[in-house]
Amino acid sequence: MLRIRSRPLRMLHQRLGSRHNSQLASLSFEPETVRHDYPFTAAYPVGSKVINEQHFYQNDILFNWYNKSPHPVSLRQLAFFGRKLTEEKIIGSANFVRTELPTRLAHRIRDLQCLPFSVMRNEHMSQVYELYYQAFNQFRKFPAIKTLEDNDKFCKLVSDLLLDHLTIIPSLVTGGIECAMDQLIEPKRLDDVMSLMLRSRISRRVIAEQHISLSQSFNESLAQGKRETAEKASDYIGEVFLQCSAKDCIRTASAQAESFAVQVIAKELHKSPADIVVPEVVIQGDDAKFPYMDSHLKYIMGEILRNAYYATIRRHIVSGKGGNPPPILVSISNTPSDVRIRFSDQGGGVPKEVQPHIWSFAKGPEATSRLDMFKRIPKLAGVPHEVDFAGNLDTKRVISTDTHESSLARFSNRPPNVKLGIGLPMSKVYVEYWDGSLDLTSLEGHGTDVALRISRLGNQNEKLQLDRV
Secondary structure, eight states: OOOBOSOHHHHHHHHHGGGOOHHHHHHHOOOTTSOSOOTTTTBOOTTOSSSSTTTSSOOHHHHHHHTSOOOOOBHHHHHHHHSSOBHHHHHHHHHHHHHHHHHHHHHHHHHHHTSOHHHHTSHHHHHHHHHHHHHHHHHHHSOOOOSHHHHHHHHHHHHHHHHHGGGHHHHHHHHHHHHHHTTSSOHHHHHHHHHHHHHHHHHHHHHHHHHHHHHHHHHHHHHTTOSBOOOOOTTOOOTTOEEEEHHHHHHHHHHHHHHHHHHHHHHHTTOOGGGOOOOOEEEESOOOEEEEOHHHHHHHHHHHHHHHHHHHHHHHHHHTOOSOOOOEEEEEEEOSSEEEEEEEEOSOOOOTTTGGGTTOSSOGGGHHHHHHHHHHOTTOOSOHHHHHHHTTOOTTSOOOHHHHHHHHHHHHTOOTTOOOSOHHHHHHHHHHHTTOEEEEEEETTTEEEEEEEEEOHHHHTTTOBSOOO
16 A cells, blocks of 8 residues: 655655755755646655655664765875875775765765655656665665775675666666656756766765775785885876876777767668768867876767767768768867867757757757657666776776776667767766866857867866765
């Protein structure tokens, strides 16, 4: 039998008290435009072990963790901590992660509880909530770490949870689109929630991946008979950050984007891929090298170039003009504080009716088709850096570059008829998290310019914090 809760949000607000800050207040506001005739709006999902009367709104354990303040982590701290490793540092890092991650998860679980309850009854949103709560429970119950053997067990738990959570982004987007289409949540509010959840997710995964990478490095040193690792270079800012080359990333992303666009257009226009002429990518300006998460950067550039290739090739074929399509120009500008990259195509620009929804996860008029795409690939795993890392976690070895590339290719080369529509909004969240920016200017009938600004993280390491909780 279904149990009905008539006052869930009021009970939650009474429990939150002074901790109900402005961020949560904005999430708990229910717009008048939201439908209230949704079937069984206040009923708990049948069979859920954590979305029920006992756990959802009257959970003292969760409240206690929510009342803890997350500890800001700056890139400077990551750099200092990982520059030279000892057993004491590894165990200290493990215990920090052991208590920090459940604290951050408790804040996200509370945010989900503050959404309209009809949203949380959505199957996909319920899956996200349950995965978060299960992870929260496993972390909080893990005993204090005192030895390297304890740390190996903890790293195994972290790696397992990273793998388990690979489906959270598709579930979150699918559930969000469904709720927006059913008018259970406003598109603007959905975008705010998605942005908040993704920013927090980045910080948690960087903290988790950093610890596992540190443990891998230290275990390698132990295998060589050393009780500490060698001193890192002065420009080191963290195990998960690589020295990236703008031109190398552009070339890699370009090759993947070209292959994807050719397959898409070949299927759409019933042509052989071999008959499709692709535009040249012309890179202008000197190369720029900077520390960044390599897979983040290639994903962002790949989404931008995928759109540019697709629009340029398709417009050229439809126009009936012979010869080669116009080139895609990529301009690099290198400054002491940031790297700016502009992608310019002549693919006809973005249609006026689509422009207001470019950065939205709700997708406006394209919501139905995008939702169908997500349902066709329910196993799609997150975003590439998550596949890269979680697919190759091993506390006894370091991840190879070749493995990173193959994992990224598996994500980027998804079926050509599957266009998810979240590439740009997802890229914008990731760029802005690392103190950069992503902007698009469309000249309908001609083409599109996309401006990517990448902050030099080495210069920002004292102020840029992983505290987007």
